[in-house]
Amino acid sequence: MTYRLHNFFRSSTSTRVRVALNLKGLDYDYIPYVLRNGETWTPDYLGRNPQGLVPTLELENGTSLTQSLAIIEWLDETHPEPPLLPADAMGRVRVRALACMIACEIHPLNNLRVLLRLGDQFGADETAQKAWFTHWVTTTFDALEETLQNPETGRFCHGDTPGLADVCLYAQVWNNRRFDIELNTWPVISRIFAELDALPAFSNAAPPKQPDAT
């Protein structure tokens, strides 16, 4: 089975799926798209993903899976080792909630199409876009830092095994660099990011390491 990952090096949701594939030890072909050039708005791509968003994970039989969290849950169900979620329900709800803090409260507000819309509708320039982006990162990272100050946090977001929350955290910290947001004010997040970045499954999925990185 060879997967084809339709994605973009700087896309945070693409980074998440690259990490998950690496953690599961799965090979994939890297199919890059330049979002700013509208390369995901072709009839062919829209047939795979009607939202025109990345990533899309294409299976060997041609089936396309969309939405990074759904893809990662699918990978975890179909390739159970190593697990990306704890075995116990209380651990699972904690990890999913941490992941959703990032996936539902930061990234949706800060991706390229939203920044472009701010420009179109409100004339937001780079400075205004940075203020917007930083506001949402700070609002949620402040709460995430507090939530992680918990005995269930270990070397990683939950215990000593990297999982779904770590995947989202790692991708978001890379995304923050788009606007030079430093991690100094969030020591737990900063420490976990450093731990993750020392693991090849994570660092090999980082934006600068991808073939389409500019």
Place this chain on the structure above:
Amino acid sequence: MTYRLHNFFRSSTSTRVRVALNLKGLDYDYIPYVLRNGETWTPDYLGRNPQGLVPTLELENGTSLTQSLAIIEWLDETHPEPPLLPADAMGRVRVRALACMIACEIHPLNNLRVLLRLGDQFGADETAQKAWFTHWVTTTFDALEETLQNPETGRFCHGDTPGLADVCLYAQVWNNRRFDIELNTWPVISRIFAELDALPAFSNAAPPKQPDAT
């Protein structure tokens, strides 16, 4: 076991959890918060939910669960009947992706704190907020409508059993009414909403039926 649901009648994420609790046949105490009055920013509430967001599901032992999608997955794991996700992995990834289209691409852009931020940062008035809100609903509902034109769609989003995607769809359609968005242009979504609204588990969770509705 009696749950305590900290929530707000008009909150779309609160509606999702109310529907899920109803589908599982679980009783809960309804604890209302007026978001515009900052009632979720008290030290007590922030101790339960450092994001100051609703909903929070409080368990009998005092544990607080946050983030609606994580809470619903937890309810489904701990109260398996009736299931809110299909039994097969391909069905599960489809349902989770449909849910994420709404939960990660519409609602995060359109909730109260985002509309307030548009006002603060860009001076967006009610008309500009409506244009913003409608843009994101339309963008994703167009893609959702196309995705639902699929043989796997049945009476509901996936087959003939209501599940996680339906929970998100139902809550979003109610949320759309905040800005009078009609469903006419999305016939499949419109049909599914009508099917859901005929089920007491859904209709009893609708915003106007809640004790704090104004």
